[in-house]
Amino acid sequence: MPRSKENKGISRIDSKTTHGWFVRGYRNGKTYSRLFSDRKYGSKSKALSAAKAYRDELKQELAAIPKKPRHRRIVVSDKRNSTGELGVSRTTKTSPNGNHHECYSVSWRPESGVQKCTSFSIRKYGEKKAFKLAVELRRKMMREIHGAHFYRKLSEQKKSK
Template sequence: MPRAKGIIRIDSDSTHGWQVRVYRHGRTYSRLFSDRKLGGPEPAFDAALAYRETLESEVDQLPPPAPRRRLVHRNRNNSTGVVGISRTTKRDRRGVPHEVYAVSWSPEPGVARGTSFSIRRYGEDTAFRLACKLRWERMKAIYGDRYEVPSYLDLYRQKEAVDTRAVS
């Protein structure tokens, strides 16, 4: 399957084709290239690629893209207060619901990864702390020194140091 920046494959019940999405300063330019209308997946991909190149070459219409991916540490709309971590319910193989902290990250554009930590197994605070730590480690691996230690992780490190001294 061919890969190109800003072009994704759509294969749903009634839609088969390539979708082009280009983002510039808060505005999305999007168009679907149907396999049926264009004679198959390869011609549809070629048309999508040509469309994307045309969009990007029209400097007057589209400002240049941002040089790097934007980093966000906190978002007030997020219920946990930490971007990439949410408190949610997952079902096991038997269909029994369990409360978890879900962690998500994107190792590269267009690729999503994630895991979760059980609140029942680890407890509320520890599950959240493990989720924060994993998110920080993954983001640090992706962005390197550009990704600073978030303030919430500093607070947990201080708390762990106090807890360790209390146990000793």
């Protein structure tokens, strides 16, 4: 059966002992499924018609179930991190004229699917101050995103591991 919007959520099963159309839907981690056997419905086409009717009914039922909110995963540590502060890295930027500039880059995700970043020049601020500014900005942004007690919760989470 070629894939089409008309047959979305319906698969054909043809094995040694089973022949029919399989309808499947998902909501909040649960799978809702049902097989429409060719034998039970008399033919392939009648089984497909019944499967489509069930699929449409299931679609309405699943739409009525509210989706659970997705929880954002908080990364506690990363073995590749060399600065000791997650989201802060020492990098070299190359300008359009070919000059190389050392800096500390800071990145954070204000919302799912969006990444923000900025950097602090080591030449302008010096090694220690550039790193300090980068860490302060990262921590400020994480508190804005996750709440004022973010680092307290994070240290508790690390202790429990």
